Amino acid sequence: MTRLHRKQASRRKRTIESLDFGERMSLILGPGSFDHCGNLTAEDLLELYTENRDLFSVLREPTGKRQPADKYGHRPGRRAWYWWQVDSPEPRNRKIPEVEQLDRLGLLTDEELHMLERDTKWPPPNEQHARLFDRPWGWWRFKSPDLRDWSITEPTQLVTMGRKYLTDRECKILDTGIDPANQRFDSEDLKEIFTTDEIKRFNIPAGT
Secondary structure (H helix, E strand, O other): OOHHHHHHHHHHHOOHHHOOHHHHHHHHHOOOOOOOOOOOOHHHHHHHHHHOHHHOOOOOOOOOOOOOOOOOOOOOOOOOHHHHHHOOOOOOOOOOOHHHHHHHOOOOOHHHHHHHHHOOOOOOOOHHHOOOOOOOHHHHHHHOOOOOOOOOOHHHHHHHHOHHHOOHHHHHHHHHOOOOOOOOOOHHHHHHHOOHHHHHHOOOOOOO
C-alpha cells in the first residue's frame, strides 16, 4: 500500500466519535485552536464537519440548571467555528457577541432562548460580586427596556437609561467616585470602568 493509499485509508477510518478532545475542540473553535489536533489537517476537519454538520448546527442535549454544554462543547447562543465558515448566512461580526449576531439573524432556537432567559439572574444576591456597569447579554435581551446599543459603551448606555436600572452600589459610585464595597477603590479604578470623557460628562467625583 502506498503512502497516499495509507493516508486515504486512515482518513476513512476517522469518525466524529473517534476524535480526542483536542481534535473535537478544533472542530468547534477552528484549526490551530489547540496545540494538539492529532494528524488532522484543516481539510480533514472541514470534511468531518460537512459530514456531521447536523451535530454542530445547534445545541443538543439541553440539560442542566445553568447553560449546559453538550459533548461537542456547544452552549446556547454559540455555533462551531466551521458553522460560521460554511453554513452561516453572513461572516462572523467580531464587534458584537456571537449570541447577539445569531439573535439578529433569527437563528436562535426557541429552546436556546428559553435557556438563555432562564439563566438571566441580575442583579446577583450579593452585590459585591456584581460586575460594575456591566450586564449579561440576557439582561439586555429579556429584561432591559432597551436593546444593547453597540455603538456606545455599556456604562454610558446604563447611566443614560436612568438610575432605576442601576444597582445601589453603582449609584453610590456615580455620586462619590468610591465603591462602598471596596475600600481600595480609587480614581484609577474609575478609569477602568469609564472613559475620561464619561467621568466628566456624568460629573463623577474623583475617588480617594
